[in-house]
Structure formats: C-alpha cells, structure tokens
Amino acid sequence: MTDLSGKKKAVQEASLPDHMQFLARKFDPVVRDMRNRSLGEAGERRIYENERTRLALSGRSDLAEKVEWTSKELGDGAGYDILSFDQNGKERFLEN
Numbered sequence: 393m394t395d396l397s398g399k400k401k402a403v404q405e406a407s408l409p410d411h412m413q414f415l416a417r418k419f420d421p422v423v424r425d426m427r428n429r430s431l432g433e434a435g436e437r438r439i440y441e442n443e444r445t446r447l448a449l450s451g452r453s454d455l456a457e458k459v460e461w462t463s464k465e466l467g468d469g470a471g472y473d474i475l476s477f478d479q480n481g482k483e484r485f486l487e488n
Contacts, residue, residue, distance in 0.1 A: 435488045436463060436473050443476040443486070450479050 440461045447456035460475040472485035 432488060433464075436461065439474050439486055439488055443474060443484075447477065447479075452477070452479055452481075455479075455481060 440459060443459045444456045447453070447459065455477040458477065461473070462470050462475050463473040471487070473488045474486040476484040476486055478484060
C-alpha cells in the first residue's frame with residue numbers, strides 16, 4: 393500500500409495562491425473567536441471610559457456616573473453596547 397497523504401497535501405498547497413497557503417494551514421476558529429471577543433471588549437471598555445471622561449470634563453459628572461456598559465451588565469441582546477448621554481441629558485445608544 394502506498395502512502396499518498398504527503399503527495400496529496402503537496403498538490404493541495406501548490407494549487408492555492410501564495411497568500412492563501414498560510415491561512416489554510418494556520419486557521420484556528422477558536423483562537424480567532426477568542427481574539428475577536430477580546431478586541432471587542434477592549435473597544436467597548438475604551439468607549440465606556442471615554443464617555444465617562446467626556447461627560448465629567450464637560451461638567452456633567454452626574455451623567456458620567458450614569459453611563460452604563462449595557463452589553464457587559466445585561467448581555468448582548470439590547471441592540472447597543474453603551475448607554476451614554478449628551479450634555480443635555482439625552483440618551484445616546486452606542487454600538488461598538
């Protein structure tokens with residue numbers, strides 16, 4: 393019996409364009425999902441902190457304290473990630 397696995401792999405790799413060969417061999421969806429979640433959370437954290445700082449610097453510390461990281465506190469189904477306010481107290485629904 394002849395082992396063709398090495399030849400088959402070489403033919404598959406040779407048939408892919410150079411820019412896709414690395415992706416085809418190194419793609420791990422679990423790692424990608426973990427990286428995406430981490431990146432998304434970091435982005436939401438930055439928005440949350442920026443909104444609190446923006447309101448505090450504009451003299452609205454009362455509103456800064458009410459900024460809510462909705463997706464972290466209540467889950468991801470609200471349709472927005474951060475509940476913030478403008479200087480007049482009008483709600484702003486922010487999605488990252």
